[in-house]
Amino acid sequence: MSLVATLICNPVNPALDSTIVDGALAVLPSPGTAQWLFDEVAVDIPFTGSEDIKAIEARLRQARGDLPIDIVVQPAAFRRKKLFLADMDSTMIGQECIDELADFAGLKAHVAAITERAMRGEIEFEPALRERVALLKDMPVGVVDEVLKKRITATPGGRELVMTMRANGAYTCLISGGFTLFTNAVAAMIGFQENRANELKVSGGKLTGEVTEPILGRATKLATLIELTESFDLDDIDTLVTGDGANDLGMIEAAGLGVAYHAKPAVAAAAAARIDHGDLTALLYAQGYRRDEFVTA
Numbered sequence: 001m002s003l004v005a006t007l008i009c010n011p012v013n014p015a016l017d018s019t020i021v022d023g024a025l026a027v028l029p030s031p032g033t034a035q036w037l038f039d040e041v042a043v044d045i046p047f048t049g050s051e052d053i054k055a056i057e058a059r060l061r062q063a064r065g066d067l068p069i070d071i072v073v074q075p076a077a078f079r080r081k082k083l084f085l086a087d088m089d090s091t092m093i094g095q096e097c098i099d100e101l102a103d104f105a106g107l108k109a110h111v112a113a114i115t116e117r118a119m120r121g122e123i124e125f126e127p128a129l130r131e132r133v134a135l136l137k138d139m140p141v142g143v144v145d146e147v148l149k150k151r152i153t154a155t156p157g158g159r160e161l162v163m164t165m166r167a168n169g170a171y172t173c174l175i176s177g178g179f180t181l182f183t184n185a186v187a188a189m190i191g192f193q194e195n196r197a198n199e200l201k202v203s204g205g206k207l208t209g210e211v212t213e214p215i216l217g218r219a220t221k222l223a224t225l226i227e228l229t230e231s232f233d234l235d236d237i238d239t240l241v242t243g244d245g246a247n248d249l250g251m252i253e254a255a256g257l258g259v260a261y262h263a264k265p266a267v268a269a270a271a272a273a274r275i276d277h278g279d280l281t282a283l284l285y286a287q288g289y290r291r292d293e294f295v296t297a
Contacts, residue, residue, distance in 0.1 A: 137209025
């Protein structure tokens with residue numbers, strides 16, 4: 001089988017050189033010529049073999065040592081994806097929106113602890129969301145705009161990822177267990193063509209402490225991937241999904257390339273690929289894009 005190993009660094013902390021590449025070549029079966037996607041940041045190494053991909057990854061990780069280098073091993077064919085689904089909180093943005101809202105009620109530590117347990121898969125997502133939303137009852141809805149303005153930051157590389165994929169014909173969807181009051185703004189900021197999330201109920205300009213049922217969680221995220229794949233008449237191999245929490249795992253496991261992005265341990269362990277060090281441009285390098293092919297506008 002024709003495979004490719006991609007070694008990727010965070011562009012603010014480049015760590016790749018010829019010595020690292022030579023070490024990777026030494027542990028790969030029948031390797032070809034290394035192809036730099038961005039000097040010192042990302043390199044493709046084609047190879048052929050029938051060994052389990054996880055076993056090959058393990059050898060490459062051992063050869064890498066403690067260096068901050070991500071490794072993605074996959075079939076060489078159909079690398080450039082035609083559908084991209086991404087989680088929002090702690091993936092496309094650096095924050096958990098509900099935690100930031102809770103901060104305005106003096107409850108951030110309490111709510112963040114529940115969020116963390118839900119994202120680790122230690123408690124069910126849906127009841128955890130209802131519990132956290134109930135704590136926001138009577139909060140002025142205008143606080144959302146303040147959070148968006150002062151607290152929410154896009155993850156580095158996110159716009160390049162979305163706009164480059166769009167420029168190459170892919171469809172992009174932001175899919176979140178968070179709230180439309182945030183995803184509408186974040187999707188527009190980053191460039192997604194569509195966004196789906198939960199809806200917070202509002203009455204008299206204040207949050208009611210309720211969320212519209214049914215709650216968008218793990219099952220709905222997976223269903224959205226299946227729906228969009230079918231509606232665009234694509235195969236599973238044509239899809240790219242990324243997220244960090246337990247409610248992302250269903251869609252990550254079903255994707256052609258499912259990527260755990262700076263994810264919780266259980267998610268990182270189960271995903272086909274993981275990015276622990278790089279920014280979101282790592283998902284472009286994983287598709288074989290060179291740095292000079294990136295699009296931002």
